[in-house]
Amino acid sequence: MTGTRPARRGRPRGTSTRELELIALRLFTEQGFHETTIEQIAAAAGVSTRTFFRYFDAKASVLWQTFDTEVEAIRSALADAPDDLPVMEAVRHAVLAANHYRAADVPELRMRMTLVGTVPEIAASASVRYDAWERAISEFVARRVGQPADALFPHVVGRATLAACRAAYERWAARADADLTVYLDAALRALAGGFREPLTEPGSG
Amino acid sequence: MTGTRPARRGRPRGTSTRELELIALRLFTEQGFHETTIEQIAAAAGVSTRTFFRYFDAKASVLWQTFDTEVEAIRSALADAPDDLPVMEAVRHAVLAANHYRAADVPELRMRMTLVGTVPEIAASASVRYDAWERAISEFVARRVGQPADALFPHVVGRATLAACRAAYERWAARADADLTVYLDAALRALAGGFREPLTEPGSG
DNA sequence: GGACTTTTCGACATGCAGTGTCGAATTTGG
């Protein structure tokens, strides 16, 4: 989000968060998360390990770069939702709108998802980020039903919605046979239906 | 689950997981999680830091001792559920049955919940444990709807159910004005209703 | 162009989590 100002003041940066992200993603998939040291990532980018921590506050943070973008997309989509649209309909549309990726970005996205769903240490690092995602939902729900954002109902909706989406993410990353939005749509419809009628797997129809 | 055999063979243990758990819980609440070193916990129990890691594989693991018990309780409750009971009804009953605590255990439970909901590092350590909880649900759902346990629908139900319960846990730990089961019941009813009608906060009626 | 400011970087040091190794300590069983 740092505006690309053409001429900054002091010494120019030796690398970028994006470069470190790509290098780390490659090394993690090649040799594993735990087997990759920060020293290796930094060395591959031509900087010191100390500098790595000037770009990211932790080893796993390198994988959560693009996550904030999605949260913001959901937020703005929910802000534009018409008032007569049912709450869970609005939520579903917002999530789907925020998860349309260009074909070129899909392999990287899948790589990231696979790591999140596979490596426990990375999954653990997610809990903090998920809070922002959930808040985007719960604050919208709170507005619509006229309750404080930290009340039980909005909180439950936010948590459950993210949980459903995570399940869809993981299934998609593991199977790779359909569009991500198909999985998300199915999961969110099942959620809004109270899980009364079971769902047929997207790929198996 | 180590059966308390009265006479074992070699040198007797210098402490127990339970003792370490209580000491750690006290120190964490007194001075914070990050501010408490394993050296302090071990010293308070009269053992070396190396020995701490013979009882737990990580610093945060010390707080998840009793979690497995709950998962097992849910599992067995679901196994006994009658076939004509709707799926989400059975899930709700099982969760509620597994969360009846004796009054004496409530303060410790609340302490633990507060830490999980407050300290990011502890929340992060939870993701692995939650998997077992979710599997208990999703395997039951898979059985009932005749799908593989790793299919999308059971997966979504498991994730969403745990998410709803976590929201209830946190609200309960933060407010402390009612029984835990009241919060859980409300959250799970809202989930099974597809979040169509909003929920009134348990304490504010 | 030279002095000054701003910003990033590298080197060094430190603390803590987690793991491997190995010998010592302590109990039971013969």
Add this chain to the structure above:
DNA sequence: CCAAATTCGACACTGCATGTCGAAAAGTCC
């Protein structure tokens, strides 16, 4: 009393994360 079993403590080591401080590299102003 000796042997087997089991736990513990001491030591060493790697890696993550953070603090400090001076050097490097750019722009800015005169």
